Amino acid sequence: MFRNQYKIFLILIFISSVFAGSLGKNHSAELLSRGRSVPMSFSNNNLVIAKTFSSLTPRAIDIYNVDDAGVLTKVRELNSPNPMPGDDFGFSLDISNNYLLVGSPGYNNGHGAAFLFKKINEVWEIDRVFTNPTSFENKGFPHKFGYSVALSDDYLSISSPFYNDGLVYVYSLNNSNLKNNSKPIHSIDVRNLGDVEGCYAEGSDKFGFGISTSFNNGKLLIGSLKDYVHLIEFNGGISSSSVIPNPIDHNHNEQHKSDDSNTTSDYHKFGESVYVGDKNLYVAALNYDNGKGKVFVYPFVRNSNNLNGNSWTNPYELQPNNISDNSHFGYKFSESNNEISISTFNQKTIYNFSLKNSESFEYNGEIVSDSPENYFGRSVLMTDDFLLAGDYYANQFHVYSNDKSNRTVSNSFSTASEIVSIKDKIECVNGFAGQFECNQIDLMSYMDKTEIGGSNSTSLNDIWGWTDPQTNKEYALVGMSNGTSFVDISNPENPIYLGRLPTQTNNSSWRDLKVYQNHVFIVSEASGHGMQVFDLTELRNISSPTTFSNTAYYSGFGNAHNIFINEDTGYAYAVGTQTCGPGGLHIVDISTPSIPSKAACVSDPNTGRNGTGYSHDVQCVVYNGPDSNYVGKEICFGSNETNVWIADLSTKSEDSSGAKTIGLGSYDNYYTHQGWLTEDHRYFIVNDELDENSNAYSNTRTLIWNVEDLSNPVVETTYLGPTPSIDHNNYIIGDKVFMSHYTSGLRVLDISNITSPTESAFFDVYPSNNSTSFNGTWSNYPFYPSGVIAVTGIDEGLFVVNPSGNVQGEAPTVTYTVPSEGSVTLTWELIGDSTTRVNIYRDIEEGFSPSSSNFLTSVDYPGIDFSDSNLDSNIFYYYKLAVEINGQEGPFSSEIKVKPILAPNQAPTVDVPSDVEFFEDTEFVLTLTGISYGGDVNPQNITITALADNTELFSEVNLLESGSNQLALIPNENKFGTSLITVTVKDDGGVLNGGIDSTSVSFNATVNPVNDPPSAFGSIGEFLIGSGEYIPGTDFRTLYITPENVADSIRFEWEPAQDVDGDDVQYRMIGYQGLEFLSMTNYTSDNFRTWALEDLIAQTDTVSVTEGSWNVIATDGQSFNVAAAVGGKLRVDGRQLIPDVLELKQSYPNPFTSFTTIEYDVPSDQNVVIKIFNIRGQIIRTLVDEDKSPGYYTVVWDGTNDTGDEVSSGVYFYQMYTPKNPNGGQFIKAKKMVKIR
Secondary structure, three states, X not given: OOOOEEEOOOOOOOOHHHHOOOOOOOOOHHHHOOOOOOOEEEEOOEEEEEOOOOOOOOOEEEEEEEOOOXXXXXXXXXXXXXXXXXXXXXXXXXXXXOEEEEEEOOHHHHOEEEEEEEEEOOEEEEEEEEEOOOOOOOOOOOOOEOOOEEEOOOEEEEEEOOOOOOEEEEEEOOOOOHHHHOOOOEEEEHHHOOOOOOOOOOOOOOOOXXXXXXXXXXEEEEOOXXXXXXXXXXXXXXXXEEEEOOOOOOOOHHHHHHHOOOOOHHHOOEEEEEEEOOOEEEEEEXXXXXXXXXXXXXXXXXXXXXXXXXXOOOOEEEOOOOOOOOOOOOXXXXXXXXXXXXXXXXXXXXXXXXXXXXXXXXXXXXXXXXXXXXXXXXXEEEOOXXXXXXXXXXXXXXXXXXXXXXXXXXXXXXXXXOOOOEOOOEOOEOOEEOOEEEEOEXXXXXXXXXXXXXXXXXXEEEEEEEEOOOOOOEEEEEEEOOEEEEEEOOOOOOOEEEEEEEOOOOOOOOEEEEEXXXXXXXXXXXXXXXXXXXXXXXHHHOOOXXXXXXXXXXXXXXOOOEEEEEOOOOEEEEEOOOOHHHHOEEEEEOOOOOOOEEEEEEOOOOOOOOOOOOOOXXXXXXXXXXXXXXOOOEEEEEXXXXXXXXEEOOOOOOOOOOOEEEEEEOOOOOOEEEEEEOOOOOEEEEEEOOXXXXXXXXXXXXXXXXXXXXXXXXXXXXXXXXXXXXXXEEEEEOOEEEEEEHHHEEEEEEOOOOOOOEEEEEEOOOOOOOOOOOOOEEEEEOOOOOOOEEEEEOOOEXXXXXXXXXXXXXXXXXXXXXXXXXXXXXXXXXXXXOOEEEEEEEEOOOOOOOOHHHEEEEEEOOOOEEEEOOOOOOOOEEEEEEEEEOOEEEEEOOOEEEOOOOOOXXXXXXXOOOOEEEEOOOOEEEEOOOOEOOOOOOOOOEEEEEEEOOOOOOOOEEEOOOOOOEEEEOOOOOOOEEEEEEEEEEEOOOOHHHOOOEEEEEEEEEEEOOOOOOOOOEEEEEEEOOOOEEOOOOOEEEEEOOOOOOOOEEEEEEOOOOOOOOOOOEEEEEEEEOOHHHOOOXXXXXXXXXXEXXXXXXXXXXXXXXXXXXXXXXXXXXXXXXXXXXXXXXXXXOOOOXXXXXXXXXXXXXOEOOOEEEEEEEOOOEEEEEEEEEOOOOEEEEEEEEEEOOEXXXXXXXXXXXXXXXXXXXXXXXXXXXXXXXXXXXXXXXXXXXXXX
16 A cells, blocks of 8 residues: 655755866756756555656656556656746646646746646646746846646645845635635745844845755655755644744754764755654755765754754754765655655665654665766665655666565566757758747757767867868867767768767866867866877768777876967967966966866956956967957966956966966956957957856856956946846857857857947847856857857757858758669759859778868869769769868768769659547647668659648648658647648659659548637736726836825726637636735626725825735636736835824845935824934934824934944944824834844
């Protein structure tokens, strides 16, 4: 028998401090790729597991039925009600009885959503949609509402950990009263829980309250990124809360100092993983004891040995003896029948324990994977009958028996998503190339990371290129977390993976590479990595994927963040190493690539975050700019975290004495990341990686430095891009800057007018969103002679794109005929001029490489054909053609195989498809089989066409661009019925001498009707009936209720929705935040709702401004649609009505630095006194002491005492009292505020 419910909750650990390698720099852990973890949950024999994340396709959830023997049977794949790439549907999930809650934190450009499904008659149906209550705030920074979700018997919780310092919302699960269910009953804001250490941090150092949650037995446990854990207990509808103290900092601090060098709470990661079991709370400190990790267990029934009355102290502790450093024990938990399984993050081990009477634990052994990667166990779930364990990336799940003495694998399966790859060009038309947003850039091909030597666990990083000087073949050199991949992109529409050079030591998210004299030089942040050297000419004769080895190796440094090579001088510059500063320029002589040797060390301690001269990136050139003092010298332009650094490195020495700093550029920097010089050496174009992430700028900022005077670099132009994404790498060709902006892809900036640059083209490789996060593209390489550009997608793979109209980037399309025995005629299409020609190569060996030895001839433009005669009709000939423009040869055509023999054309073949049936408003893809050009000796080109006899149902039937043998059956909107589809396959062999060049087959396509939801509609606004006007405004609209208009009424209006099926449409208005009372409990056929202002103000108050928003749901009784909302907030301001009571409000901001504002209300004429006291009760300042008439007042305290001196930081109190209260008695009220520096 199965227990009623088992749950496992997703915690995507922010482990940048554990795994990052950049000195002084802390990348967001988003670099570890969101969505690689695989959440799963179990209840009532239903197992729910999310599929692997892909930013290119919507994510789905697999639902399995588990029988009494523990056999899993997949019964359904569940999709988002509104699927979109990168929506993170299934990032978090929880199932309880007949309810399934699914988080979708990537939805709505990263602001998030959550979906509640209910199982009715064995079918999972959408029950409610929860949208982010604060999505209208901080729009550029993703809140990730739905990052963690949890279900209990009566409630559900949804976290939004990246809104401010984090919010967790609690909703009622019971949907009998929709008014109370469509909005949270609790909003838990960590900033309102007292003076919590770590709140209000600047930039990307997020508190992350709600990063992990668990809900069971009426207890909601909430973790964070900063060692803070909060518990809410629900009992009979009443909730209470308490803090779970960090035991390491509390009574365990002294005890553990000896075995934990990190004694401050910032490093313990206490609470990044939490779990509520049947009898205990479990809280992990993942980074405790050099990253070994420890689990603290809090039984529900406590003894009396508590501190300060807190019942959640003196926990039991669990830490296996064989835990290694940086294993992070406690990453996941799962409990069943007094058994608990606890996993690690990096040790591929699951530890099992038995619970003894809530007082002790007995070790029950461990499960260890023999996988070469350390990701096993990051997903774990225990039931009464089996234990389910998987790796972090859904490659494989294993079902183990629950026999403690002999756990064996009974079943294995995968939830990995289908690989999405693209071959053949997709043009950028009307702003899109397929699903990718673009402008003036076409997609040539895309290869998934698993096709170029990676796995689901691999991430991509830097990219560089190499053009073989002998063959003119172009190669992409792709940096990956597990090594460097080599891809032949000579035919950009059909790239070929050649092999991989594995990482020198460990995997790392950071790898950088550059090329010199046909060798690639590779560095990484992996510990002890050094510099790998590989001879690229080894790629010339590769016929199958190969694992390569180093040609040479340099061990003069371990980790490095980047490398730059000055090809004019033969020096490589490794930056961000543990040497030369540390972090400055470690210079290596690579003039003989196979014998690298150290040349010098350079650093300037006036730069870098730690004052060590740390350089994040550098470009060194033989200077040829306008500053005549340095022409001909080797000048380096460094992006040194805090400054732009310009130095003369013509003389190199070990102790930096030969280097000379010429100039330092200062600005409002957040992280000076990388830059590139214009070709005239007048400007240095820089990206600052953390300004957008720190919310300092709403859109991407690019800084154009004028470096005409090397000693005085100044920012001449600041360019703000069209999206809020983070910028990463810039490269320049002529007057074009090729920029990698993480979530908004490759951007091309036209700097022909340097003072007013404009974006001329872009290709967005990350269609999910353009949010301020470290997802999407890492870098690009635009320097191929053909003009194509290679781009890396961190979690996706390799993109090859081509600026629209770049003819050099395209191979010619060639056809052939055999006009007579022993002759072949080649024909092609070409647009060119007098500088254009077509080069023809011929060989008798298949798969030949074009070279001077097999060059046949050239045909100058406008020639478009060539006849090759006197051939042997008994053998095959192989041809390749390439377009040459201005002496530069472009990519080669596909190889043409032909035997010069005449024979009647044989009919092409195609199998007869079976009849198909699907639903209205969906797409059916039919794969045609048996397609060939028949029994002809020579290969032929095949074309496929399809026609429908019912054009009212199908206007046209097209082939998918991604698959030439796949028909896309897309019925016209809201149409159903049956049509005969006729498919014709035609070859280009002709019909001479009785030849047959086409074959046709037919099948029936039936489209079944479905109910259509009401049409899309929008909210109109708020109409004041008395004045006959709508409330004006977009982002903020304010309804002022005054004594003059309080008798008026307001009408909330929305557009009527249409229903194509003819069903009656009804509406329900919903209010959010402070306007929740607007929510209707019943549906109405009217497209408006009217409120008397007197009733409206009765629901708020006359003391404060009430803020919120509203929306409308339309339904035809079966399906729903939501109105496009009125933008921004609606404020209800009734403060012009007389205050009801004396009131002193909380000051703001609080804490404050220089000043804070205090609001207070006076309902009648009386004397009011407001004074400031320090923590000792001493009067610091009298702010108010005067008679006041009825009204609303504010007073500002500037942080000074009565003598005008600034007071020190600390806690202060302000008190308001009325010595002569006309209503009798004396009003006294005080509040606390905090002054900080």
